[in-house]
Amino acid sequence: MITIVDYGMGNLGSVLNMFKRIDVPAIVSEDLDEIAQATKLLLPGVGAFDAAMMRINNTELRKTLDRKALEERIPVLGICLGMHILTRSSEEGKFPGLGWVNAQVTKFPRKTDFKVPHMGWNIVEPTCESPLIKGLPEESRFYFVHSYCVHVDNEQDSILKTTYGVTFDAAIQHGNIFGVQFHPEKSHKFGMQLLRNFANI
Amino acid sequence: MLRTRIIPTLLLRNESLVKTVNFNNFTYVGDPCNTVRIFNELEVDELLFLDITATCEKRPPNFKLLADIVNECFMPLGYGGGVRSLDDAKAIFKTGFEKVAVNSYAMENPDFITQLADHYGSQAVIASIDVKKSWLGSYHVVTNAGKRKTKHTPIEWAQNLEANGAGEILLTSVDREGSWRGFDLELVKSITDAVNIPVIAHGGGGTIEHIGKVVNEADASAVALGSMVVFQKKGMGVLVNFPDEEKLRAVIQ
Numbered sequence: 001m002i003t004i005v006d007y008g009m010g011n012l013g014s015v016l017n018m019f020k021r022i023d024v025p026a027i028v029s030e031d032l033d034e035i036a037q038a039t040k041l042l043l044p045g046v047g048a049f050d051a052a053m054m055r056i057n058n059t060e061l062r063k064t065l066d067r068k069a070l071e072e073r074i075p076v077l078g079i080c081l082g083m084h085i086l087t088r089s090s091e092e093g094k095f096p097g098l099g100w101v102n103a104q105v106t107k108f109p110r111k112t113d114f115k116v117p118h119m120g121w122n123i124v125e126p127t128c129e130s131p132l133i134k135g136l137p138e139e140s141r142f143y144f145v146h147s148y149c150v151h152v153d154n155e156q157d158s159i160l161k162t163t164y165g166v167t168f169d170a171a172i173q174h175g176n177i178f179g180v181q182f183h184p185e186k187s188h189k190f191g192m193q194l195l196r197n198f199a200n201i
Numbered sequence: 202m203l204r205t206r207i208i209p210t211l212l213l214r215n216e217s218l219v220k221t222v223n224f225n226n227f228t229y230v231g232d233p234c235n236t237v238r239i240f241n242e243l244e245v246d247e248l249l250f251l252d253i254t255a256t257c258e259k260r261p262p263n264f265k266l267l268a269d270i271v272n273e274c275f276m277p278l279g280y281g282g283g284v285r286s287l288d289d290a291k292a293i294f295k296t297g298f299e300k301v302a303v304n305s306y307a308m309e310n311p312d313f314i315t316q317l318a319d320h321y322g323s324q325a326v327i328a329s330i331d332v333k334k335s336w337l338g339s340y341h342v343v344t345n346a347g348k349r350k351t352k353h354t355p356i357e358w359a360q361n362l363e364a365n366g367a368g369e370i371l372l373t374s375v376d377r378e379g380s381w382r383g384f385d386l387e388l389v390k391s392i393t394d395a396v397n398i399p400v401i402a403h404g405g406g407g408t409i410e411h412i413g414k415v416v417n418e419a420d421a422s423a424v425a426l427g428s429m430v431v432f433q434k435k436g437m438g439v440l441v442n443f444p445d446e447e448k449l450r451a452v453i454q
Contacts, residue, residue, distance in 0.1 A: 013297040018275060046299075047322075115399060115422075117324045117368075121204045121246055141204070143277055145299070145324050164203060186277050186299070188244045 002026040002199060003038035005065075007045075007055045014185040015044055015079070015195075022192050024199040035064050039074055040198070045081030049093035049105070049148075052085050057095070069100055073176045075201045076100075077132075083150060083172070083179030092148050101174040102153040114165035117147045122162050122170075124182075130159040130173045131201050132180075132194060140190045142170070142182035150181060205416050205453050206246045206423035209430045209443065210403060211236065213252040213282065216266060220431055221253070222379030224331075224347040230431045230439050233266060237273045240430075243443040245276060249302065249371070249401075249425060251329075252282025253346055256305045261285075264292050271297035281329055281371075290317055294325070302371055304329035305344040308351060311365050318366030327401070328367035330355055332388060333375045340388060347375045355388065356395045369399040371425065377405030379428050381435040384411055389419035401425050407435065409444050413452030 002019065004012055004026055012028045019026035026042075029035055045052055056062050069076050078086045087097045090105035097105075108116045121141045126133055149168035152158050160171035162181070171180045178198065184191030211233070212219050218230040230236065233250075240248055250270065252262060262283050271278065280293050281302025290301050307314050307328055317326045331343050332355045342353040353361075359370055372392050374385040384405045393400045399422035402415045406426045415421045426444075433440040 013271065013295065017272060017297060021275070115397065117322075118203070119324055119368075119399070120206050120423075123202070145277075147324075183277075186275060188241075188275050191275065 001038070002040045002042055003035055004028045004042045004044060005035060005061075006030040007043075007052065007061060012044055014183075015042065018185045018192060018195055019199075022196050022199070024196065032060055032064050035061070035068070038068060040201075041065070041068060041074060041076045042198075043076065043078040043082030043085065045079060045085070047081055049081065049084055049090040049097075050095050052081055053093065053095040053097065056085070056098075065098070069098075069177060075176050075198065076178065077198050078179040079185075080146060080181060080183060083181055084148065086172075086177055086179050087150060090148060100177045101157060101172060101179065103150050103157065103169070103172065105148045105150050107148050108165060111165050117145055118149075118164045119145045122164060122182075124160040124162050124170045127158050127161050128156055128173075130171075130178075132173060132178050132197050133159055133171065134197050136190060136193055142184065142187040142190055144170075144182045146181060150179070204246065205421075206401075207412065207444070207449060208247045208249050208401060208423055208425045209240055209245055210249045210251060210425040210427050211431075212427070213250055213263070213266070214254050216263070218431070219253075220379060220428055224253075224375050224378060226379070231441070234269050234273055236431075236441055237270050239441040240443070241274050241276065245443055247277045247279070247423075248274060249279040249281070249327075251302065252280075255283025257346055257348070261289055262293060264296065267293060267298065268296045279327055281327065285313075287316060287320060290321065294321065300325050300327050300368075302327035302329045304331065305349075307362060308342075308344050311361065314362060314365040314367050318368065323366050323368035323398075326366065326368045327371050328359075328362035328369070329371040329373065330358060330362070331373045331375055334385075334388075343375060356391055359392050359396050363396045363398050367398060369401060369422070370396065371401045371403055373425075374404035378403070380405050381407030381428055383407060384415040384419065384421075386415060386419045389415055389421055393420040393422075399423060403427070409448050409452050412444070412449065413454075417454045
């Protein structure tokens, strides 16, 4: 069972919908007891970094999430903003992130040929092996919408990279912690494969 | 590299999908859910739904139908038609759409674009502009499904929408819509030169070459297709289809 954490940041229906399509049991929950029972967590997220961190820090949720990720070490997947909050900090906000992965989030540099947000389908390049990206075909493409991007400190934490003006980490793994910049729930068979992989970890 | 998005644009009328010519002459195309199921299998880049009677009938979006559509789709989705409040937008996003398109109401209340962008981010806001060409050759913006003429020129109105926070512009040529004659390159180029946000060219796409032209010569960031993806050929029957991937990528530089 995958527990999709509802911390008030955006549209959870699409993620749930794709799990339904690939026959993976999943629930959406904001209930701390339910989250405490989870065997796998998914952190979705659309919105602003500080708003997300405030929602997490101002409740008991922070403690529960830290325990699940760092002590119980269950698999956790952050999507988009949900990936950004796994890091130390973001140029988008002034609050620190969860700090589970040594990485930082920076704004796309202003270049005339590369409009921000980076929005649309882009190709990903595998950089390290990971169970999350097993079986993805060559030239896999995913749907991205973001104005800030993740850079890991240690290259072995990067599993997919994408280039849009700059090269950034499109997917990361640090032990049991996973993050993807793109939206697998909006990325056809590529996203299905990735979420199926997460379910099988 | 970012792919140029090719976006089937589907017109909702009551519970059905229709296709129009110059915003008139409705042809029944099919049931929305069956049609989107096929587009999902064809792995299209994105889908845009426009409810073409919501504004004129003064009614809100058909949220139940939108929820049914989302169940069949695993790609980005946009919706336009009768969106007049943040609550409408909220309900649309909640069903699993990520973009809303606003046309007539932005003319009544330009601040609405700003409110949407502030709440949901510019990337979630498509400002839709319908344009007609006069017999003297000048362009002007029309609203209410092409029925109401306005005093605005497309360039000035597009810049206004961009300044208000729109994330992209859906630019529809009423004269070319449903015509299979190719996009109005002059119109598209005038807007892509005037704004910094992505412009989706709509109206007239009939061949892969038309798509290549509007991207390469008029700098469209994305291309919306209507007739071409729901009919076999001009004047022929309904066939939900999508241009061949390799041929498409070959014409787009």
